[in-house]
Amino acid sequence: MGQFAAAGALIAALSASAAMADxxxxxxxxxxxxxxxxxxxxxxxxxxxxxxxxxxxPEFQAADPDTAEQFRFERILCTLTQNGAAAAMALSAENEHHAGASIASYDLHTFLLLSTKQIPAAAANVEEALTRFPDTASKLADMTVMATLLAVQDETTRYNLLNHLERVRWQIHDPSARLIIDTLRLHGLRAAVAAGDHGLAELYRADMAPDGYMYALIEGDGRLTDASVPAAPVQPVVRAQINEVKAYIASRPTDLLGLEYLIGLERSDDDHEVALVQLSGILTLIAQNGLQKFEQPNAYPSLIADKAQLLLDLQRAPEALTVFKEGTERMRGPGTIDFVIAYMNALIDTGQEKDALALESHITLVAMNASQKRALAATEACAFAYMKDTARYALSLSASADAHGIAAIKPYLCAGDMDGAAAALIARINDPASRDQAILLMQDVKPQVPHSVRDRDYVNAIAALRKRPDVLAAAKAQDIVVRAWPLRFEQY
Structure with a gap:
């Protein structure tokens, strides 16, 4: 542990001091x-x-206050081990107001509050940390801030805390987690704009500007941007993101979520070959050293799916299907549901819908969340559309609907029903809960790389759908600004 290394040097200094003083x-x-x-x-x-x-x-505190604080942490954690949570919590609360306390003491106490499910108290504790130590607020750990923000159920409490974080200029340290904090910041930006708080709004804008995905979303929202002002070039932003994440992963090569985020950025910027080389290298290391040596092992199925997707984008479909097949046969557990659905879609794109439907035997339905159930239903609907099975197509299409009753758009396009697809897209545009998704759906981005004749027809249908007069009119009525972006965003 770090404090023990520092303590070694301190012991030598203290011993020398004692010797000189006899x-x-x-x-x-x-x-x-x-x-x-x-x-x-x-x-x-x-x-x-x-x-x-x-x-x-007092001697320890004067000689090395940081190491002294770390030893207080050790007492708290040992008390937790020996005497339980209540005793450790009491000691930790006392430590926060110790003369030598820094914002690190608030990190520890917030962790203890969260681990004992005292969520409102954890939020209040972070607020106190930001108030007492605004100049060192940047040192608050990602886990402390993000776990608290995501655990808080009361939206007013959450966004008051988020506003405070903005004002003291706290920034996330792990660049692969940017999308999560920036999604929260987008809500904060909209609230600041609605409240007329221009200073806070500008802080939010500045923090989200280095995120190409969120920048495109903001620039597509006519309530946040001036449609007559051209957007800034976004490719340099994405390149900077890629370089930032690469540097981060270089220092933490076992971070699988970070790698997954990097692959997504590189795909959006057409760096497919580079992404495949990087990903293949990490997958080789995993095979050699074991998945247990890496962080976030549940991301492994997504990385295998990313490899298959990259191969598809590079027009290496047989290799991609082999990766999918071997992964489906070998992998079990968390993350494999999305993987199997991705494999099903790849098979359907290449005209193998019966084989795709047979893969459902690899999915445990009771383990699926609502989003996965809708994704599976949409995939089934496409298969049935191509098979001309109208009865099962209708049932699966209905099952793909979200909580507001809006069905997935892709199945309509698989069935060649442009009017149905337009109606679904317009419904999404008009649904406040789907506003962000609708904004991105309407952006004029580089199309996805088609992997087959069927896939090419689908990509072309999406482009045509976006340009329909009724769809454009609905977007304009909802203050959606359609801009052109030289990137590939996953949209459907």
Missing amino acids: APANNTALNIMKSTAAVQAGKCDEALPALEALWND
């Missing part, structure tokens, strides 16, 4: 050594007396 013993150095040895040996019961002695040790 002191018979140095209790601070002795307590550091005792507690360090006991904690490293996993003997919290033996460590606690020495840690308690160090808690308010």
Whole structure:
């Protein structure tokens, strides 16, 4: 642990100081050594007396306040192990108001509050941290901030906290998590604009501008942008994002979610070959060292699907289908539902709808969430459309509808029903809950790479759908600005 390395140097300094003063013993150095040895040996019961002695040790605090704080953390965590959550929480609350406390003490206490499901208290604790330590707010950990924001159920509390984070200029440290915080920021931006708080709105805009996806979304919302003002070039933004994430992954090569985010950015910028080389390298390392050596192992099926998708984009369909087939036969557990659905879509695109439907035996229906059930229904509907099975097509199309009763758009296009697809898209444009999705659906982006004749027809149908007069009129009525973007965004 880091504090133990720092403690070694401190012990030497304290011992030298004691020797020069001809002191018979140095209790601070002795307590550091005792507690360090006991904690490293996993003997919290033996460590606690020495840690308690160090808690308010003025010599320790004066010599190295940061390391002294870390040893207070050790006392709290050992108390958690030995005496339970209530005792540790009480000690942690006391530590936050210790003379040597920094914002790191709030990180620990918020973690304890979240782990004991005291969500409102966790939010209040982060608020207090931002108020007491605005100049060092940037040091709050991603987990502290994001877990609190996402756990809070009361929207007013959530966005008051988000506004406070904006004002003290807190930024997420993991660039692969940008999309999550920026999705929350978009809500904050809209609220600031509605409230006429131009200063706060500009802070939000500045924070989201380096995210190409969110920038396109903001520029497509006529309530947030001036349609007469051209958008700034977005490709340099995406290139900067790619370089930032690459640098992050270079320092954390076991971060699978970070890699997944990078692959998505590179695909949007047509860096398919580069993305495939990077991904294949990591998958080789996983095969050699075991998935347990990597962070977020549940992302593994998505990475295999990404490899297959990259191969499809590079017109290497037989290889892609082999990757899908082997993955479906080998993988089980979290993440595989989306993988199998992606495989089904790939088979349907290449005219193998019966084989696609047979893959449903690999899906555990009770494990599916509502979104996955809708995605599966939409995939089934496309298969039935191509098979001319109108009865099962209608049932699957109905099952693809969201909570507002709006069916998926793709099945209509698979069935050649442009009027039905237009009606579904217009319904999504007019549904406030689908506004962000509708904005992106309407943007004039580079089309997805077609993988087959059937897929080419589908890509062309999407482009035609977006340009229908009734669809454009609905978008204009809902203040959606249609702009052209030199990127490939997944839209349907």
